[in-house]
Structures are given as structure tokens and as C-alpha cells.
Amino acid sequence: MTARIDGRIAVNAKRVKLVETGLPMKLVLLVVLVFSAVTARAELPPDAKALHVLNRLGFGPAPGDMRRIESMGIENYIQAQLDPESMPLPPKLAAQLDGLDTLHLDPVQLFGKYGPPLPARGEKIDPQAAKDSRRRAHVILEQAAQARLLRAMESPRQLQEVMVDFWFNHFNVFAEKGLDYLWIGAYEEEAIRPHVLGHFRDILGATARHPAMLFYLDNWLNTAPDSPGVHGQFEGLNENYAREIMELHTVSRGYTQQDVVTLAQILTGRGLRLGRFGGDAGDGFFFDRRRHDFSDKMFLGQKIKGRGEAEGEAALDLLAKSPDTARHISYELAQYFVSDQPDPVLVDKLARRFLDTDGNIRAVLDALFHSQQFWDEKNVGNKFKTPYEYVVSAVRASGEDVDNFRPLTGMLQQLGQPLYGCQTPDGYKNTQAAWLSPDSMMRRLNFATALGSGYLPLAAPGQRSEPVDPERLADTLGRQFSLRTSGAVDAAPRMLKPALILGSPEFMRR
Amino acid sequence: MNRREFLKVSGLALGSLPLCRSGWAAPGSGRRLVVVFLRGAVDGLSVVVPHGESAYYESRPTIAIPRPGIEGGALDLDGHFGLHPALAALMPLWQQGALAFVHASGSPDPSRSHFDAQDYMESGTPGAKNTSDGWMNRLLSVLPGERSPTEAVSFGPTLPRIMTGKMNVANLPMGKNAAHPMPMDRPIIAEAFDRIYAGDDDLGRAYREGKAARGQLLAELQKDGKEADNGAPMPTGFPSDAQWLAKLIARDKSISLAFLALGGWDTHVNQGGQLANHLRPLGEGLAVFARELGPELADTTVLVMSEFGRTVRENGNGGTDHGHGNVMWLLGGAVGGGKVYGSWPGLGGQDLYQGRDLAVTTDFRHVAAQVLQRHLRLSDAHLERIFPGMPAGNAGLSGLIKA
Known part of the structure; x- marks a missing residue:
């Protein structure tokens, strides 16, 4: 939070400086300096650039990807991905x-x-x-x-x-x-x-x-107290979804407990209709007017006239347009794609793009992939992979065909990131602090060893996976290893080489 | 880096250390703290029920725990408070004086966000978001005695906020499969990785801590492999994990700090059955834990906490929403048990925090501080390091931890 505030101060300070100096010559000099700093930083070797893009815009290289991206060009690859x-x-x-x-x-x-x-009526x-x-x-x-x-x-x-x-x-x-x-x-x-x-x-x-x-967040039960639709469990307000929309999905700051209650009132009656009276197919959404609070409301300082389902849409409009939402989403994207502690200047830039394009994610990502911070050497290969990223990227790199998914879903479970198994509405984090732990290092290396040596039962029943070819694996990853890793791989018996590559620090990060 | 951290890091940096050797020197005091965190905000007013208070029943027409003596009623503790009936397994510990509660306790920060409130309770600095480490990690840095790879352990696949920081902490998987053989147990494989992870970076440190903790775990579990379970049926779920944890602690005397978290307490809907289904295994697990520890219980304090309490009034769906004050549980030989501590603010309309929640009259840090000072014997200076800026005060906590 403070980092973001710092960012705004830093930007303002820079603006102030420009205004103060004001002289064209100095401005030109500044631009030149900034420009050369960008180009100097951007001079990653082509291989490193290709690997970076494959690691960040995707789940790392599969066999042949490095060559493919080098022949089509980095920019073309980015545009195709967008x-x-x-x-x-x-x-x-x-x-x-x-x-x-x-x-x-x-x-x-x-x-x-x-x-x-x-059950039929009256039966249990x-x-x-x-x-x-x-x-x-x-x-x-x-x-x-x-x-x-x-x-x-x-x-x-x-x-x-x-x-x-x-x-x-x-x-x-x-x-x-x-x-x-x-x-x-x-x-x-x-x-x-x-x-x-x-x-x-x-x-x-x-x-x-x-x-x-x-x-999940209980809004199907959220009911205006004393409304004609009150019955059984549908007895009154439920704040759960209203709170998480604001805290997690949109603005994340700048609202009060009263705003939570008001949004809950706005969302009353937004529920489900499944089968029986709802037909055999459908999206399952049903707005129950009889359970809605039709009073006029003040939400985030704006008047929302009581008129039913449209109130919810109006509230979502307000939230989606908020600069706090732009900042929140931009921070998350920058953290996901660039660095655990994203540069506030970058967050600010993305937030402006978000607001300028009415929240167009493609446009925000395009700006992100062309930012100085995305290409800054200190941000390359610095993101510790989540268990999901680690498992998916390892299988991709190995080139193994998967028919049996149990070893992969089981591994994600063991590493604390079961698919669709995050109990809390904040979802899984993607920072090193969240995922690096002593036990998880042991488990990742066990997985790397089993996968690399062909012992992970990924093939259809009755078939055996082949051990991964260490030469091909090294080529797939562009042979970008530290001296220490290369030394350890060289010294190891052939059977262990793929395990060491997939278990190397370089492969733990993206 | 201070001398202690240096010793720990450098001790672990010896890649050639024989890992399956047992007999790490145990830390000085031999006393330990186990923290159980109930993520999602457990409803403290259902755990320790103010059955003597009519406002409780007025606020919760359908989900209140009935008065003692009625079917499904609370188990009376002291005439005013009663225990949730699903926690019956804990009553013997209450009667023996090994179980106490501090009611209307919690964080002074007003946040009703699970994530902020948990963060503050784990950093130990309510209201300050920039604290980089957790209070149990800072606690580890001031504990006396020799270092050991399993001195502080967290159970589960990730390291929680409360344990993160400069000091190395092991995390151990929960469950009976923890000791199953794995490729990394084979020396030829481990040695190859030792070369790659010889550096003093985050990954290298985690690697060495993981390997050392694994070695220690296997050594302890092999010491007396075939232990009779006295014909008792093996519990499942949390009781099973608690039993395993107790066995491990009873054998590995070097474990001084342990942490585990349980989820599923965010009861916005149909609180009654859901809460009972979660409390029952927790109560049984803690009882199994105490029984399995045997004489070691004398040196062990278990602290159960949750990020905030829930609304006094039930909501429209037989549940409760995010509130403020809660109840903390303390279990162990050093606990002055059989008593509900704290200063009870009452549940009348004018007593409530912001007109809806149980007020916080005891700061959670003051409760933890009692354990740190009187059970783990830490000094005031140490306390200031663990809970920087903690306001003075321990009203209502006298006798909570026996001297």
C-alpha cells in the first residue's frame, strides 16, 4: 500500500522537476538519458529475451519454442499472444x-x-x-x-x-x-x-x-429483510459477497462498512433458479424481485435509485470505473508479470492505460509487455514459480505426453495449490514469499527427479514414460544455465541430468 | 545477522552434515508453544457461550447455543459462560485446570477483512502493513539454547506469515504419509542437488533447511518405529494430525515452536451444523494431542486464535457476518485453567463495538505476551522485539499462566 503511495509521490516529484527546470536543452538531455538507459537495459541477448517472453507470456518453453520465437520475432510473438x-x-x-x-x-x-x-414433495x-x-x-x-x-x-x-x-x-x-x-x-x-x-x-x-x-459467496441467499419474498433461509441481508467484491474484486480500498451494507442491499435478490421451474437448460441466474430491497441508496457517495436488478449493474459500473480498481488490477498484473514488489511507476502507468481504455485488459497488457520494467534485467528470471507454474512448465519442457493427470493434480495438492481448491476468496498468491518453503523445495525436487527419469506415471495404463533426453531438454530451455548448474549437470550420471535441470534454481524461477 | 542467526545458518550450510543423526541438543528451557490459527474467523460467541446473558439469545433467535441443561445446550463452565457441546472432548481438560479462555479478546485494529486481520495478527503489529516478518519468527530469534533444524516447525505445504522472517523455519507435511520414502532420501540424488544448492541464496537456504528437517524427521520416526496404539481406533482428519504432531513433539524435544492453521470457520450461512462439524474434530484433536503428549504437556502451551469474531446478531441466512471481539483458548500444563479470563463487556446494545460486535477488551498480544513471559520466560526487552510498540497492560490476565 505504502509502496503505491510512494510511487505517486515519485511521479509527482519528477513532474515538479521538469516544470522547475523547464529549459528545452535540459529536457532533451533528460530524454536522451532516459532513452539510453532503456536501450542499455533492454540489451538482453536474443536467447534471454526469447526465454523471458516464453516464461512470462506462457508456461515456459516446450521443445522447439525457442527456435520458433526467434524465427518469427519477439514482437510478432507478443502480438499473436495478445x-x-x-x-x-x-x-x-x-x-x-x-x-x-x-x-x-x-x-x-x-x-x-x-x-x-x-425428493418428491413430502419425502426425505x-x-x-x-x-x-x-x-x-x-x-x-x-x-x-x-x-x-x-x-x-x-x-x-x-x-x-x-x-x-x-x-x-x-x-x-x-x-x-x-x-x-x-x-x-x-x-x-x-x-x-x-x-x-x-x-x-x-x-x-x-x-x-x-x-x-x-x-460461493452466499449472495443467492441475500434477501431484503421484511421483503415479500422472505422465507426459510432467505430471511435477510448477507454481506459476504458485497464485501469481497469491493475488497478483492475491485477497489480494495476507500470504502466503509456502510458501503458494504449498502452494496449488499443493492445485490439483494440476485440468486439462482435451477431446474423444476427454470427449465432444462440455462445460465441459472435469477433475479428475485420479491426479495429485493427497492429503496433508493447512497453508494460510494453516489445516489442509486431503487429499481431492481439494474441497481447491481449500476454499482458494478461505478466500481469498474474507479481509479482504485484500475490501480488494484494494475498492481496485481505488474506483480504477476514483472516482480513480486512491482515498481509503483509501472503500476501508475498501467492504471492510466486501464482508465484510458475503459478497462481494456489487452491494452493494459500490451503496455506492460513494452514497459521498461518488463525488460529490466533485474526483473528477468526473478519470479519464483507457483506450484502450478512449476508443474506445468516442467511437463511442457519435458515434452512428455500426458494421459494420466493424477500425478500432476496430486503434486499440486502436495505443494499446497490444488486446482480449484483454494478455500478463501483471495485466490492463490504468486509471490516467492507465499510459495518458497523448505518442504516444498524437497517436493519439487522429488517431482523433478521422477519426471526427468521417466518414473512419473503420466502415460496411459500399461505404457511407460521414457526418461527425458538431457540434451534435448537443455536445448529446449536455450541452455541458459549458471556455471554452478552446468557443473553439477556435467558431473552427474546421465540418468540424473534431466532431474538436475528441472530441479535447478533457474527452472524454479521464470 | 547476529551471532545466533549466523550459527544457525552456518551450521546448516554444512552440506556434508550427517543428516540422519539424532541427538540434536534440545533448547535450553525445554518449554514450547503451539499456535493453532482458525482462519476465517470462528464465532467465539458459539465457542464460549455467554449463556447468562439474555441479549445473546435475543440477538440470535435461531442459532444461539441453548442454555446448559437443555438438549443441545452449552456445557456450563462457570455459571455465566458455557462451552459449545461439540467441544465436549475438552471438558476433562477444563476440569483438570489445563484449559482456559480469554473472552472479548482480539486485535485493536478495526478491520473486518479476513486478509488484513490475519496479516496483522501474524505480523504482531496491528495496523502496520509493512512489517516484513511474523511474530513467531522474531520469537524464534530470541529463544535460548542450541539451534536445530526442527526448532520451529509449521505444518502444511507453505510457510505462513506468522513464521516468515530471517530465522530458518521448517515446514513439515501433515498426515501419516509424511515419512514415506522419496527420491531425495537417496544419497546419490541428494548429493547431486547439494552441488546446485550450495549457495547462500533464498533457494539454497530453503533447500538445506528442508533436507535437514527431513533427516531429523525420519530419524525421530525411526527411533521406535512400532509403537502400539493401545488398540485405540485411529482417528481421522484433524485428530489424526494432532496425534501425529503430539508424537513428533514428544520424541523430538528440539521442537520449541509449532504452528498449524485450520480453515472453514467463515460461517455466513447455516452456521449451526457447519460450526459443530468443524469444532468437534478440533476439540477431539486437542484432547488427543494432550493425551498423547503425556508428561510433556507440562511444558507445552497451546494457543488457539482467530482473526476476529463474528456479529452478535445472526444475519438473514442463519449465519453471522464479520465482527470484532473473539475468544482465545489456552491449553497446557502451565495454564491456570478452569477459568474464563478477560473483562466481559456485555452484549447490550450500548456495549457493542460500532453497535454490532463484541468489543475487544483484551489485546491478543497481551495474551500471547503472558505465555512468552511466564511460560517461555522471556524478558521485557525480548517482548518489545516480538511485539514492537505493544501498549502496556494485562488487566484481567493475572493467573492465566502459572509461574
């Missing part, structure tokens, strides 16, 4: 994704097909039938995890996959909360994935209408 539709999915990946049938069902269909059994739920249906529904989580890992490992649209990870954590939903086991995959498909490079207001709005979010 325009994922320009790159077709490989037919094999497309076919694999097609085969994951639960990904193609909407929330109401999922509820109908996999939800808890609905059969506990055994409930258990059976819960077990059957496990396929939803399995397929979601499989699709996520497959795309992250195989898709040429790497930036899209990186942004799915980013936004999923920003708008986190926990698969084990109540009925969310039904909608975890649909949430990613419908609310997150289509908007990852679009406008912030769209992803905010999509998550706000999705049953997975409405259920």
Missing part, C-alpha cells in the same frame, strides 16, 4: 477438449444431470442416493482440471492460459463449497475464459451472474 483467436488449436488438443463432455453443459444442465437427487432425501450422486459428480472436477492442464501444457495460446490462471485466482471460487462442485468447470468456461483479454467490466459482470460465484 490475439489468441489468430492461432488455431492443434486438432489433437481440440479433440481431447471435445471429449470432456461436462465442459459443454450449462449450470442448469449440470444441476439436472449431476445435482443432488430432488435418501442419504445413499445423495452420496452416489456426489460421487458421480466428481467427474466434473476431474474434467475441469484435465482441461485446464491440457490447455496450459499444449495450447499455443499460452497468454490466454496464463490469464485464465490470473483471473481465476482474482475471482476465485472453491470447488468444495456447497453445490460449487457442479459449476466449477462451467464457471471457468463461461465467466472467466471468454473475457480474460477483454474489458474488466465484462469479466466482473460475468462472475457476478454466475451460479458458482453467487453460491
Whole structure:
């Protein structure tokens, strides 16, 4: 927080200086100095640049990627990544994704097909039938995890996959909360994935209408007290979602407890309709007028006229346009793509781009990828990989085909980052402080050893994975290792070389 | 870096140290502190129920824990407070005088954000966001005695904020699979990685700490491998983890500080059943822990805390929203148990913090400070280092930790 404030002061100070000096000659000199500093810093060797881009815009190099990016050029690669539709999915990946049938069902269909059994009126739920249906529904989580890992490992649209990870954590939903086991995959498909490079207001709005979010943060129950729709559990206000929208999803500062209560009132009645009266298919969202608080409200100093569902949209508009939101999202992006402690000057620059483009994420990222800080040598190879990034990048680099995903999901569990398993709404962090621990180092090295020597059972049952070829692996990664790592790899028996490369400090970071 | 940190780092930097050797010298006092953090804000008014207070029942028409003697009622503690019935497993410890509570305790910071409030409670500096380390890490730096790789351990795959800082801390996986063999146990593999991680950087330090802690863990678990469980059924979930933790602590005398966190307390909806389902294994686990520790319980203090309490009034969905004051639990041989400490502010409309929450009348740091001073025998100067800027005061805590 203070760092960001410092940033603003630093920028102001610079402006003041320019005004004070005012002389054209000095200005030119300053520009020249700044420019040469940028170009001097930007002089990473071409290999290092290619590796940096592959590590940050994607989950690291797969075999052949280094050569590919060098032949097409860094800038072309960045522009292609910002325009994922320009790159077709490989037919094999497309076919694999097609085969994951639960990904193609909407929330109401999922509820109908996999939800808890609905007892006839007056009858009780059969506990055994409930258990059976819960077990059957496990396929939803399995397929979601499989699709996520497959795309992250195989898709040429790497930036899209990186942004799915980013936004999923920003708008986190926990698969084990109540009925969310039904909608975890649909949430990613419908609310997150289509908007990852679009406008912030769209992803905010999509998550706000999705049953997975409405259920996770309890808004489906949020009811105006004394409204005609009060019944059973739907008895009164619930602040949970309102608070997290402001704290985590948008402004993150500058609001009061009264604003939380008011936003909760604005969001009353935004709930679910699943099956029975809702038909056989649908998005599951239902605005229940009878449970809504129709009074006029003052929210963040603005008057919001009581008029039903549109109030919620007006509140989201206000929040999405706030400079605090621009700053919050910009800080998160800079931390994710550049450095654990992002330069406040960069955050400020991205926030301005965010406000100027009405929250266009593609435009903000374009500015980020062309910033001095992104290319600054001190920020290259300095991000400690999250368990997810580590596991995905290791499998990508190894070139192994994956048919059995259990060793990967199990590893993520062991490392404390199970897919769709973050219980709290703040999502997983992406800093070294959050993920570097003694035990996790041991576990990463165990994983590197098993993967590198072909002992990780990733192949289909009955087939064995081959040990990774150390020469090919070193080529894949552009052979950019420290003397210490090269020395240790050279000294090790051939069977251990891939393990040492995948377990090296260089590969722990991106 | 002070001498102590230097000794610790340099001691661990010896890559050739025989790792499976047991008999690390135990720290001086032999006393230890275990902190259990309930992430998500447990409802303290359901844990230690003010059943003598009519305002409690008026504020919670559907989710109040009934008065003692009624079905599903609280277990009376002192005529005014009662324990949640799902915590029945703890009643024998209360009766033995090994369990106490401090009610209306918590952080002086008003935040109702889980993340800010946890951060403040773990940094030990409420309101100050820039504290880089956690208070248990600072505590480790002032503990007397020899260093050992498992002197401070956190259970779980990541290092929590409360344990981060300059001092090395081990993290150990929870559960019975922790001691399963892994590739890194094989010397040929470990030696190859020793070369890569010989440097004095963050990764090198974590690597060596992880390897040393793993060695120590395996050595301790192999000491008397086949221990009879006396025919008792193996508990599952938290009780199982607590049993494992107690076994480890009872064997590895060098563990002075331990931390673990449990989630699932954010009961905005249908609080009743959910809370009972989480409290029951916690209570059983703590009881198993105390039993398994045996005589070691005399030197152990367990502190259970949570980032803030929940609203006094129930919300519209049979749950409670984010509040302020809470209850802290203390368990152990040194605890002046059988008593609810603190200064009870009451639940009447004018007594509430901002008109909705239980007020905080005891700063959580003062409770922790009692343990640090009287159980771990730290000086005032040390205390100032662990909780810098802590205001003076320990009203209502006299006798909480026996001298």
C-alpha cells in the first residue's frame, strides 16, 4: 500500500522537476538519458529475451519454442499472444477438449444431470442416493482440471492460459463449497475464459451472474429483510459477497462498512433458479424481485435509485470505473508479470492505460509487455514459480505426453495449490514469499527427479514414460544455465541430468 | 545477522552434515508453544457461550447455543459462560485446570477483512502493513539454547506469515504419509542437488533447511518405529494430525515452536451444523494431542486464535457476518485453567463495538505476551522485539499462566 503511495509521490516529484527546470536543452538531455538507459537495459541477448517472453507470456518453453520465437520475432510473438483467436488449436488438443463432455453443459444442465437427487414433495432425501450422486459428480472436477492442464501444457495460446490462471485466482471460487462442485468447470468456461483479454467490466459482470460465484459467496441467499419474498433461509441481508467484491474484486480500498451494507442491499435478490421451474437448460441466474430491497441508496457517495436488478449493474459500473480498481488490477498484473514488489511507476502507468481504455485488459497488457520494467534485467528470471507454474512448465519442457493427470493434480495438492481448491476468496498468491518453503523445495525436487527419469506415471495404463533426453531438454530451455548448474549437470550420471535441470534454481524461477 | 542467526545458518550450510543423526541438543528451557490459527474467523460467541446473558439469545433467535441443561445446550463452565457441546472432548481438560479462555479478546485494529486481520495478527503489529516478518519468527530469534533444524516447525505445504522472517523455519507435511520414502532420501540424488544448492541464496537456504528437517524427521520416526496404539481406533482428519504432531513433539524435544492453521470457520450461512462439524474434530484433536503428549504437556502451551469474531446478531441466512471481539483458548500444563479470563463487556446494545460486535477488551498480544513471559520466560526487552510498540497492560490476565 505504502509502496503505491510512494510511487505517486515519485511521479509527482519528477513532474515538479521538469516544470522547475523547464529549459528545452535540459529536457532533451533528460530524454536522451532516459532513452539510453532503456536501450542499455533492454540489451538482453536474443536467447534471454526469447526465454523471458516464453516464461512470462506462457508456461515456459516446450521443445522447439525457442527456435520458433526467434524465427518469427519477439514482437510478432507478443502480438499473436495478445490475439489468441489468430492461432488455431492443434486438432489433437481440440479433440481431447471435445471429449470432456461436462465442459459443454450449462449450470442448469449440470444441476439436472449431476445435482443432488430432488425428493418428491413430502419425502426425505435418501442419504445413499445423495452420496452416489456426489460421487458421480466428481467427474466434473476431474474434467475441469484435465482441461485446464491440457490447455496450459499444449495450447499455443499460452497468454490466454496464463490469464485464465490470473483471473481465476482474482475471482476465485472453491470447488468444495456447497453445490460449487457442479459449476466449477462451467464457471471457468463461461465467466472467466471468454473475457480474460477483454474489458474488466465484462469479466466482473460475468462472475457476478454466475451460479458458482453467487453460491460461493452466499449472495443467492441475500434477501431484503421484511421483503415479500422472505422465507426459510432467505430471511435477510448477507454481506459476504458485497464485501469481497469491493475488497478483492475491485477497489480494495476507500470504502466503509456502510458501503458494504449498502452494496449488499443493492445485490439483494440476485440468486439462482435451477431446474423444476427454470427449465432444462440455462445460465441459472435469477433475479428475485420479491426479495429485493427497492429503496433508493447512497453508494460510494453516489445516489442509486431503487429499481431492481439494474441497481447491481449500476454499482458494478461505478466500481469498474474507479481509479482504485484500475490501480488494484494494475498492481496485481505488474506483480504477476514483472516482480513480486512491482515498481509503483509501472503500476501508475498501467492504471492510466486501464482508465484510458475503459478497462481494456489487452491494452493494459500490451503496455506492460513494452514497459521498461518488463525488460529490466533485474526483473528477468526473478519470479519464483507457483506450484502450478512449476508443474506445468516442467511437463511442457519435458515434452512428455500426458494421459494420466493424477500425478500432476496430486503434486499440486502436495505443494499446497490444488486446482480449484483454494478455500478463501483471495485466490492463490504468486509471490516467492507465499510459495518458497523448505518442504516444498524437497517436493519439487522429488517431482523433478521422477519426471526427468521417466518414473512419473503420466502415460496411459500399461505404457511407460521414457526418461527425458538431457540434451534435448537443455536445448529446449536455450541452455541458459549458471556455471554452478552446468557443473553439477556435467558431473552427474546421465540418468540424473534431466532431474538436475528441472530441479535447478533457474527452472524454479521464470 | 547476529551471532545466533549466523550459527544457525552456518551450521546448516554444512552440506556434508550427517543428516540422519539424532541427538540434536534440545533448547535450553525445554518449554514450547503451539499456535493453532482458525482462519476465517470462528464465532467465539458459539465457542464460549455467554449463556447468562439474555441479549445473546435475543440477538440470535435461531442459532444461539441453548442454555446448559437443555438438549443441545452449552456445557456450563462457570455459571455465566458455557462451552459449545461439540467441544465436549475438552471438558476433562477444563476440569483438570489445563484449559482456559480469554473472552472479548482480539486485535485493536478495526478491520473486518479476513486478509488484513490475519496479516496483522501474524505480523504482531496491528495496523502496520509493512512489517516484513511474523511474530513467531522474531520469537524464534530470541529463544535460548542450541539451534536445530526442527526448532520451529509449521505444518502444511507453505510457510505462513506468522513464521516468515530471517530465522530458518521448517515446514513439515501433515498426515501419516509424511515419512514415506522419496527420491531425495537417496544419497546419490541428494548429493547431486547439494552441488546446485550450495549457495547462500533464498533457494539454497530453503533447500538445506528442508533436507535437514527431513533427516531429523525420519530419524525421530525411526527411533521406535512400532509403537502400539493401545488398540485405540485411529482417528481421522484433524485428530489424526494432532496425534501425529503430539508424537513428533514428544520424541523430538528440539521442537520449541509449532504452528498449524485450520480453515472453514467463515460461517455466513447455516452456521449451526457447519460450526459443530468443524469444532468437534478440533476439540477431539486437542484432547488427543494432550493425551498423547503425556508428561510433556507440562511444558507445552497451546494457543488457539482467530482473526476476529463474528456479529452478535445472526444475519438473514442463519449465519453471522464479520465482527470484532473473539475468544482465545489456552491449553497446557502451565495454564491456570478452569477459568474464563478477560473483562466481559456485555452484549447490550450500548456495549457493542460500532453497535454490532463484541468489543475487544483484551489485546491478543497481551495474551500471547503472558505465555512468552511466564511460560517461555522471556524478558521485557525480548517482548518489545516480538511485539514492537505493544501498549502496556494485562488487566484481567493475572493467573492465566502459572509461574
